[in-house]
Amino acid sequence: MARLLQRYKDGDRMNHWFIALMFVLAGLSGLAFFHPGLFFLSHLFGGGSWARILHPFMGLLMVLGFAGMFVRLWRDNVVNDADRAWKQHMGDMLRGNKAGMPPVGKYNYGQKMVFWAMVVSLLLLLVTGVMFWQPWFTPYVSIPVQRIAVLVHAAAAMLLVAATIMHVYAAIWVKGTVRAMTRGTVTEGWARTNHALWHQEMTKGR
Amino acid sequence: MSNMQSLDVVARSATTTPTPQVRTAAPQVAKLIDESKCIGCKACQVACMNWNDLRDDIGTNVGVYDNPSDLTPSSWTVMKFFEVEPKEGNLEWLIRKDGCMHCEDPGCLKACPSPGAIVKYANGIVDFHSEHCIGCGYCVKGCPFDVPRISEKDNKAYKCTLCSDRVGVGLEPACVKTCPTGAISFGTKDDMVAYGNKRADELKERGFQQAGLYNPQGVGGTHVMYVMKHADRPELVDLPKDPSISPLVSLWKGVAKPLAVAGMIGAVVAGFFHYMKVGPVEEKTDEKEGA
Numbered sequence: 001m002a003r004l005l006q007r008y009k010d011g012d013r014m015n016h017w018f019i020a021l022m023f024v025l026a027g028l029s030g031l032a033f034f035h036p037g038l039f040f041l042s043h044l045f046g047g048g049s050w051a052r053i054l055h056p057f058m059g060l061l062m063v064l065g066f067a068g069m070f071v072r073l074w075r076d077n078v079v080n081d082a083d084r085a086w087k088q089h090m091g092d093m094l095r096g097n098k099a100g101m102p103p104v105g106k107y108n109y110g111q112k113m114v115f116w117a118m119v120v121s122l123l124l125l126l127v128t129g130v131m132f133w134q135p136w137f138t139p140y141v142s143i144p145v146q147r148i149a150v151l152v153h154a155a156a157a158m159l160l161v162a163a164t165i166m167h168v169y170a171a172i173w174v175k176g177t178v179r180a181m182t183r184g185t186v187t188e189g190w191a192r193t194n195h196a197l198w199h200q201e202m203t204k205g206r
Numbered sequence: 207m208s209n210m211q212s213l214d215v216v217a218r219s220a221t222t223t224p225t226p227q228v229r230t231a232a233p234q235v236a237k238l239i240d241e242s243k244c245i246g247c248k249a250c251q252v253a254c255m256n257w258n259d260l261r262d263d264i265g266t267n268v269g270v271y272d273n274p275s276d277l278t279p280s281s282w283t284v285m286k287f288f289e290v291e292p293k294e295g296n297l298e299w300l301i302r303k304d305g306c307m308h309c310e311d312p313g314c315l316k317a318c319p320s321p322g323a324i325v326k327y328a329n330g331i332v333d334f335h336s337e338h339c340i341g342c343g344y345c346v347k348g349c350p351f352d353v354p355r356i357s358e359k360d361n362k363a364y365k366c367t368l369c370s371d372r373v374g375v376g377l378e379p380a381c382v383k384t385c386p387t388g389a390i391s392f393g394t395k396d397d398m399v400a401y402g403n404k405r406a407d408e409l410k411e412r413g414f415q416q417a418g419l420y421n422p423q424g425v426g427g428t429h430v431m432y433v434m435k436h437a438d439r440p441e442l443v444d445l446p447k448d449p450s451i452s453p454l455v456s457l458w459k460g461v462a463k464p465l466a467v468a469g470m471i472g473a474v475v476a477g478f479f480h481y482m483k484v485g486p487v488e489e490k491t492d493e494k495e496g497a
Contacts, residue, residue, distance in 0.1 A: 032319070033319040033342060033344075034466070035463050035464075035466075035467050036220035036221060036319070036321060037222060037467070038467075039220055039319065039320070039321055042340075048319075048320050049340045049341060049361070051340070052340045052341055052342050094484070095484065096484030096485060098487050132343060134341055134342055134343040134356065135341070135343075135356060135358060135361060138343055138346075138356075143346060143347060143352060144452075146343075146346075146347050147347050147452050147454040147455055147458075148454060150344070150347060150454075151454050151457060151458045151462070154458055154462060154466065155462075158466045158469065158470070161470055162469065162470070162473055165470070165473040165474060165477065166477075169477040169480075169481075172481070172486075173477075173480075173481055173486055173487055174486070174487040175487060175488045176488075176489055189489035189490065190489045192489070192490065193487075193488075193489045193490045194487070194489075
């Protein structure tokens with residue numbers, strides 16, 4: 001039986017899954033307005049008007065949820081020298097040759113980039129979304145500015161979706177990862193393989 | 207507002223397949239507003255609210271004749287009054303009947319995300335089917351003329367219908383019927399362009415060298431046109447000189463849509479094949495346990 005290491009506390013995990021739920025809800029309702037081929041998604045929310053009413057609130061809850069995650073995790077996501085070394089070998093990793101990857105801490109360069117992409121996209125989504133939040137805020141924003149806002153909102157949403165696809169894929173790809181968010185623990189073998197410096201830190205003094 | 211099957215739909219918002227448009231011989235219509243004949247009586251405003259059963263809230267006097275001071279969800283046409291000096295020391299009082307221009311290439315329809323909430327009929331009229339409106343305000347961003355207004359009561363967008371219900375049964379719009387000076391005419395687009403040009407020529411003879419027809423080509427021409435005394439300077443009456451759908455809106459509701467959807471699907475498909483190619487990353491089951 002492999003020994004387990006605590007990777008996330010219960011609060012971290014609930015915070016994460018709250019964001020994930022809100023991402024799905026805000027994402028599906030937002031896509032309904034973005035492409036006519038996806039308008040059917042609005043029916044999941046009770047029709048177009050309800051999707052329009054609910055979308056901003058779900059988006060706002062996602063941002064608030066992420067603010068909690070940001071406070072918890074931003075320090076762990078500052079890029080350091082170990083990440084720069086890891087980055088040089090990212091191509092090898094993607095080609096399936098994960099043997100020679102330099103050791104990294106709690107998060108590798110790819111994870112950190114996903115984190116910061118989410119921070120940036122959510123900030124943009126929040127600011128631009130408020131600018132054309134019908135009917136509350138639109139009266140205070142000029143139409144030319146709203147046009148910029150809708151375009152930036154769509155682009156930021158795509159960045160967030162792209163980052164999330166990578167995030168989910170990496171969790172599926174790297175075996176033993178998902179349990180970190182469902183149970184809070186990972187095996188020592190997983191930690192040694194994927195986050196050797198974090199493993200050292202966690203097992204120091206044993 | 208109205209849904210007239212007799213007026214064939216040639217364009218429909220948020221719809222990716224062709225609409226029924228077998229009847230191609232429907233004549234294009236247009237309303238021509240001759241600013242030089244307008245006396246500012248506002249009979250057109252009254253006729254509009256009468257025919258469409260609209261009653262706007264009583265507003266406040268803002269110190270000029272404009273009443274209400276701007277288009278609202280229940281005032282689909284408004285007389286706007288302009289005191290201008292096109293030439294130094296030469297005061298002119300210009301009056302413009304504001305309302306939807308019924309663009310040949312409607313920005314509202316391009317921006318609208320709700321299927322069928324905005325349609326364009328074969329005769330050129332652009333109409334809002336408000337029961338499909340979801341209140342997002344995208345039409346407001348799409349419009350180059352700042353025409354659609356969202357109601358605070360029901361969160362639906364409203365604007366002039368060009369009396370599509372009257373035109374559909376062979377009547378002219380209510381404002382045209384009521385205009386006491388003949389400043390508003392209605393007919394086929396070709397006839398109205400010809401008549402508008404003739405009126406502009408007459409104005410030129412009377413000394414308005416820059417008289418002309420306002421039928422902006424940036425939006426493919428409009429089904430509401432103006433005869434102007436100063437057609438070189440439409441901004442005198444608060445109209446854009448060369449209107450077109452904002453490039454931001456064209457990008458957003460044009461190439462960005464398929465690209466983004468393809469990108470999302472592509473990312474998932476790429477992930478799938480990547481996994482199948484290189485397989486999962488599993489923990490090293492190395493021997494030097496106890497490091």
